[in-house]
Amino acid sequence: MTSGPAANRPLRVAMLSVHTSPLHQPGTGDAGGMNVYMRQLARCLAEQDADVDLFTRCGAQGQPQRVDLGPGVRVRNLVAGPRAPLAKEQLPDRLAEFSLSLLRSTDPDRNGRPYDVVHSHYWLSGQVGRIAAAHWRIPLVHTMHTLARVKNAALAEGDTPEPEHRVQGEHRVIGSADRLIANTPAEAEALRSLYGAARTDVVRPGVDLRIFHRGDGRAAARDRLGIPRHAFVPLFAGRIQPLKGPDVLLRAVVELLGMAPGLRRRLLVPVIGGLSGTGTAEPERWHKMCARMGIADVLRFGGAVPQDVLADWYRAADVVVMPSRSESFGLVALEAQACGTPVLAAAVGGLPTAVWDGVTGLLVAGHDPVDYALRLLWWAERPDLVELMGRGAVRHASGLSWERAAKETLDVYRAAREALTPRG
Structure with a gap:
């Protein structure tokens, strides 16, 4: 498949994302790490001599076709x-x-193939990818990003489980894909044990080090954001929905203030992100919860922000808290570490890969608010450890670039093409 004149032109990639556009603001609605993933991966694939079309659904009047x-x-x-x-x-x-x-x-070329590979993202796009790959007689590479069976095993109280038709759709995609890309070994194991998947490659996502870096430091970032320099700042960044565990953080703040009441004078807990998923059903839920718990005075809710502003929030924080119930990788953890901020995260999904426990942050087994509060208190009382872990975090994140991820993804594309039995 790679011989002849076609071998001398750029690899043409049809990347599919039905439910969310790469142009959407991460942290709002259904836009999150996957949107960042697709944009950054496509950019670096193109820098390595690929040509990428990102297909998504037109979701508004007046949107240009291209x-x-x-x-x-x-x-x-x-x-x-x-x-x-x-x-x-x-x-x-x-x-x-x-x-x-x-x-x-x-427009197909003379061999009937407008692209060399289809790369679909999320199970909905995988359904389309199966059709397109078969029609064009080219390989299908698929990245799940999240898995219904994994999410349903880790639901928050009152959260809605993923429907059975999604589970069955995921099985169909996994059975049809020529190669699967998993973000971490843990995801690859879930694909194998829960879905019987084979032909799976692990490609860890990267971080855009042009945006996410230490910059001019914590004090300068706090000045820009209007945060007191002496404050202790645990930050939550991401979509506000039960799956991400913001309720765990709020309860941890209550426990923390019970352990150290004097900390209230300098505690500030920003929550940066938009409502998503079942979190949209009751928009005032989180504010009401804070008021009921008596912590509204230390919480600061902000919406989703552009990535350069998000980088400042990471720099301004003492620690980024990720009490997620499920997380395929956790780009927030990697972005925060690149900015020199340690991460306190649940030991679920890909977070043990993203966070080096005891070096760049701390991992918590489970979602007991007391466990998170004890670790936050440890950081609040030891700012020297915030700085020490922050330096380790930068070193850790610097080895996980999107350029590396793109190179490894290209290797997967080539393997899929070489192994494909010609169709038709």
Whole structure:
């Protein structure tokens, strides 16, 4: 498949993301780490001589059909249903329409293949990827990002489980994909043990070190954000939904103030991100919870922010807290560490890979608020350890670049192409 004139042109990649656009602001709605993943991966693939079209659903009137993200990278908005936002739960009924729009929007070369590989993200896109790859007779590479069976095993109280049709859809994608890309060995094991997956490669995500770095330091970042220099600042950054565990942090703050009442004078807990998932059902839930717990005076809720501003929040924090119930990798952890801030995280999913326990942060087994409070108190009383772990965090994050991730992903694409038995 790689011989002849085609071997001398850039590898052409059709990257699929039905439910969320790479152009969406991370931290809002369904946009999060996966949006960052696709943009950064596509950028670095193009820098390594690939050509990438990112296909997503047109979700608003007036959206252009094509948006250039940079040399060799384009976002292409396909019409599938109304030009308006749709909940993920509504999208399975639009997949056939999206697939037709995809096939109609591309001009095949003389071999009938407009692309060399399809790379789909999330199970909804995988359904489309199966159709496109078979039609074009090219390999399908798929990245799950999250798994229904894993999420359902770690639900917060009152949270809604993923439906059975998603579980079955994931099985179909896994059975059809020529290669699967997992973010961590833990995800690869979940794919194998829960879904019987084979042909899985582990490619750890990266961090954009052009944005996320120590910059001019904690004090300067606090001055820009209006945070007192003497404050103790545990930061939550991400989509506000039960899966991410913000309730665990709030209860930990109550426990922390019970252990050290004097800390209230300098405690500030920013929560940066937008409502998502079941968190949107009761928008005032988190504010009401803070008021009921008596901690509203130390919490500061902010919406999602651009990445350069998010980097300042990371720099300003003493520690970033990630009490997630499920996390395929946890890009927030890597971004925070690149900015010189240690991470306190649940030992779930990919977080034990993202955080080097005892060196760049601390991992907690479980979600007992007391365990998180004890570790926060330890940091509050030992600012020297915040600085020491911050230096280790920068060293750790510096080895996880998107350039490395793109190189390893290209290796997966090539392996998939070489192993593919010609179709048709």
